[in-house]
Amino acid sequence: MLDSRLVEYVLALPWQQRATGSRKGILKKAMQGRMPSQILQKKSKRGDWTHEIDDLLQKLCRQNVPEPLANHSGMMQRYIDFGKTKVLVDRYLAGHYDDTRIPLWHLVTLDRWLSVFTQGAGGERRNPQEEKVQFSEAF
Numbered sequence: 001m002l003d004s005r006l007v008e009y010v011l012a013l014p015w016q017q018r019a020t021g022s023r024k025g026i027l028k029k030a031m032q033g034r035m036p037s038q039i040l041q042k043k044s045k046r047g048d049w050t051h052e053i054d055d056l057l058q059k060l061c062r063q064n065v066p067e068p069l070a071n072h073s074g075m076m077q078r079y080i081d082f083g084k085t086k087v088l089v090d091r092y093l094a095g096h097y098d099d100t101r102i103p104l105w106h107l108v109t110l111d112r113w114l115s116v117f118t119q120g121a122g123g124e125r126r127n128p129q130e131e132k133v134q135f136s137e138a139f
Contacts, residue, residue: 003079013117030113054097057104061089068107073114080107 010026017026028040036052060067066089069082076082085107092100 005079017117026117027109027113030116031109034108034112050101053101053105057092057101057108060108061093061104068104068111071111073111073118075114075118076107076111079110 013026031040035056039052063070066086068085068089071077088100088104088107092104
């Protein structure tokens with residue numbers, strides 16, 4: 001289920017950041033450099049990409065601070081329970097891939113997305129809820 005706060009956040013972004021011209025453009029931009037380019041450039045869900053994701057997740061979860069717990073955006077505490085996330089990381093590293101792969105990938109993606117799209121032009125932290133979106137910009 002999609003968190004309504006995330007939907008509200010995305011809808012509060014300026015239209016120029018949302019209108020990327022490609023399907024899932026915001027997500028793809030947030031994951032550049034974190035996800036293999038062949039996956040980012042894929043047009044469909046055909047093909048098995050789980051091996052590539054697992055290779056990347058293994059690397060990310062074996063870091064000194066596992067990527068799902070890194071909180072690069074400084075905002076993850078609003079959305080997740082770090083204790084439960086640590087349990088997910090430990091289960092994943094113990095070989096329980098089927099029930100942990102997707103939630104962990106979502107957490108890595110969310111943190112990356114927040115860190116990319118909550119920065120202002122000068123690097124300062126933005127609060128999209130404080131920004132006013134003109135109706136004409138959105139449509």
